[in-house]
Amino acid sequence: MLVDLNVRWPQNGYSDPVSEEELIKLKTTLSTLYTLGYTHIALNFTMNQSDKFPNNVREMNPMQIEARFKDLMNTTGLKIYSRITLIIDDPSKGQSLSKISQAFDIVAALPVSEKGLGLATTNLDIDILTFNYGNRLPTILKHKNICNCVNRGVKVEIVYGYALRDIQQRRQFISNVRNVLRASRLRGIVVSSGAQSALECRNTLGVSSLLRTLGLTNDQCSRSQGENASLVLLNGRLRNGSYKQVIVMGSGDGEDNNIVNQTGLPSHHPVGKRKLTDTSVAFDNKKAKHNIE
Amino acid sequence: MERSQEFIKKCLFTKNFDNPNKPIDENRLRDTLIVIPTGGGISQRLKQNKSRLSLSAANLVATDSKIKHSSYRDVNKNSKIAMKNYIQSSRKVCQRAKRIAYEQKLKDKEGLYKFLKEKEQDIWEQLPRYENYLSMYEKLWLGYIREVLGIEKDVKDSKKLNMNQSSALTKLSMAEYNGAMLRVVKSINKDIIGKQGIVIWDSQKSFIMITKGKLVDELKVIPKRGTVFNFEVPINESDALQYTILGDRFKYRSSDRAARKFKGRRCDDLLYYLQQ
Numbered sequence: 001m002l003v004d005l006n007v008r009w010p011q012n013g014y015s016d017p018v019s020e021e022e023l024i025k026l027k028t029t030l031s032t033l034y035t036l037g038y039t040h041i042a043l044n045f046t047m048n049q050s051d052k053f054p055n056n057v058r059e060m061n062p063m064q065i066e067a068r069f070k071d072l073m074n075t076t077g078l079k080i081y082s083r084i085t086l087i088i089d090d091p092s093k094g095q096s097l098s099k100i101s102q103a104f105d106i107v108a109a110l111p112v113s114e115k116g117l118g119l120a121t122t123n124l125d126i127d128i129l130t131f132n133y134g135n136r137l138p139t140i141l142k143h144k145n146i147c148n149c150v151n152r153g154v155k156v157e158i159v160y161g162y163a164l165r166d167i168q169q170r171r172q173f174i175s176n177v178r179n180v181l182r183a184s185r186l187r188g189i190v191v192s193s194g195a196q197s198a199l200e201c202r203n204t205l206g207v208s209s210l211l212r213t214l215g216l217t218n219d220q221c222s223r224s225q226g227e228n229a230s231l232v233l234l235n236g237r238l239r240n241g242s243y244k245q246v247i248v249m250g251s252g253d254g255e256d257n258n259i260v261n262q263t264g265l266p267s268h269h270p271v272g273k274r275k276l277t278d279t280s281v282a283f284d285n286k287k288a289k290h291n292i293e
Numbered sequence: 294m295e296r297s298q299e300f301i302k303k304c305l306f307t308k309n310f311d312n313p314n315k316p317i318d319e320n321r322l323r324d325t326l327i328v329i330p331t332g333g334g335i336s337q338r339l340k341q342n343k344s345r346l347s348l349s350a351a352n353l354v355a356t357d358s359k360i361k362h363s364s365y366r367d368v369n370k371n372s373k374i375a376m377k378n379y380i381q382s383s384r385k386v387c388q389r390a391k392r393i394a395y396e397q398k399l400k401d402k403e404g405l406y407k408f409l410k411e412k413e414q415d416i417w418e419q420l421p422r423y424e425n426y427l428s429m430y431e432k433l434w435l436g437y438i439r440e441v442l443g444i445e446k447d448v449k450d451s452k453k454l455n456m457n458q459s460s461a462l463t464k465l466s467m468a469e470y471n472g473a474m475l476r477v478v479k480s481i482n483k484d485i486i487g488k489q490g491i492v493i494w495d496s497q498k499s500f501i502m503i504t505k506g507k508l509v510d511e512l513k514v515i516p517k518r519g520t521v522f523n524f525e526v527p528i529n530e531s532d533a534l535q536y537t538i539l540g541d542r543f544k545y546r547s548s549d550r551a552a553r554k555f556k557g558r559r560c561d562d563l564l565y566y567l568q569q
Contacts (some may be wrong), residue, residue, distance in 0.1 A: 001567070151559065152559060153557075153558065153559030153560060153561070227564060230564075230567050231560060231561060231563075231564065231567075234560055234563060234566065234567055235560050238557070238560060239557070242462065242539075243459070243462035243463055243465070243466050243555070244466070244542070244555035244556060244557050245539055245542045245555075245557045245558065245560065245563075246466045246538070246539060246542045246543055246555050247462050247465045247466050247536055247537070247538055247539075248536065248537040248538075248539060249458065249462065249535075249536060249537075
């Protein structure tokens with residue numbers, strides 16, 4: 001599994017619609033990622049936490065992945081997920097995550113203030129902690145904060161797209177990433193592209209060579225794109241499709257044999273064909289014939 | 294002051310008391326009240342009556358000899374030992390039966406059982422039988438789980454099923470799994486993937502299941518750690534609701550589980566769930 005958890009969804013809020021051009025651009029990005037070997041991609045929709053969300057859960061997700069990318073997914077076998085990134089500034093203004101997280105596969109937090117960082121690392125039920133690597137970090141990150149957060153199961157994201165845009169951002173990116181790596185003690189790191197166009201995609205080798213210069217070891221590089229990132233997907237899936245990670249809806253097998261690969265949010269009844277029971281087992285407790293011989 | 298006391302004595306005490314000079318007699322209690330030990334009062338007597346009325350095993354068998362477990366801990370320990378012995382003995386018997394099958398070149402269950410019945414009576418008697426436990430699943434557990442989830446007897450159209458999924462999941466996390474038919478979907482141990490059987494005991498760290506085998510039915514102790522189980526609740530002849538248990542998060546005894554508040558944790562240990 002090679003996972004890219006951050007491809008920008010070309011929309012800044014619920015009010016501005018997606019134009020056809022931008023969609024085509026996004027599709028070329030996705031197919032570029034496919035040729036680079038990625039198998040699981042999450043589209044990232046960024047919102048301010050204080051902004052207004054629609055009341056209806058169905059309208060909350062603007063992507064309509066099933067309708068728009070069905071051809072792409074069928075022909076290439078890519079799995080596409082929806083992700084929301086909440087910019088957290090003032091925690092008091094925010095609204096509850098529980099409703100938002102129902103509509104998206106992955107929930108990420110991007111704190112821009114010290115208070116927001118405190119909230120995101122301790123309380124919020126999120127999958128990813130990310131930062132705006134193009135600007136200065138909100139505060140000096142502490143081991144305790146970030147490691148607590150990682151122990152809770154939240155992964156820390158590094159977005160390499162910032163390093164490819166302009167020279168000012170690149171400088172900031174390097175110092176920020178060094179900071180994050182120091183604070184997280186190289187645990188629970190996830191790398192994603194944050195690509196806005198097809199030119200900002202890189203394959204595994206390119207990403208790992210960048211990360212190695214920043215201080216990750218070789219296996220941590222591959223893990224941050226593979227295992228850790230897929231765990232984020234699993235965490236998101238279990239949040240929506242299970243009761244506290246104990247009982248999961250669905251059979252967990254089938255042709256695809258993988259809970260993460262089943263696209264679409266599992267809100268319907270997990271109805272399937274009966275498999276477990278033997279032919280001798282009658283349905284409504286009729287006396288089955290036992291041959292105890 | 295004196296006048297008023299005079300008045301009280303003359304007008305009030307003379308009417309009510311025998312001796313107006315001394316209204317409260319020190320010996321007045323002696324005539325009527327006698328303090329003797331009683332049977333403990335009404336409440337005690339009622340309690341005794343109640344306990345005599347209620348049914349219990351000791352009451353039914355022999356009313357005079359009340360057998361009370363001196364220490365529950367001992368009983369519990371003994372039952373565990375009995376369980377362990379049963380598992381070990383049935384495992385040994387299965388091994389012996391398999392060896393016999395190998396020596397006699399018996400390839401199917403019927404042939405083996407027939408041979409065992411004629412030649413090795415003790416093995417034949419001791420072999421655990423899947424069919425014995427099947428009614429535990431069919432008659433007890435299926436009805437129970439359908440009652441827990443509130444599914445009607447036969448839902449014709451599976452799409453019309455009316456159920457709240459999240460509350461159903463909560464109920465399932467508290468439900469009883471003794472007697473359930475489980476299948477191992479994924480595991481760290483690749484050898485146990487695909488094993489399917491009826492749970493005869495849901496212990497803290499493992500499911501003890503009876504599985505149907507090609508030659509003999511076997512008892513298997515399948516650890517919960519690192520294993521994903523699948524079970525289904527049939528709603529009509531062809532369809533069933535399918536659920537999955539993550540064994541890693543299920544490591545509690547069923548009695549503890551009922552009152553437990555589950556918490557989502559870091560899922561780094563569930564990586565095996567994605568691979569394979």
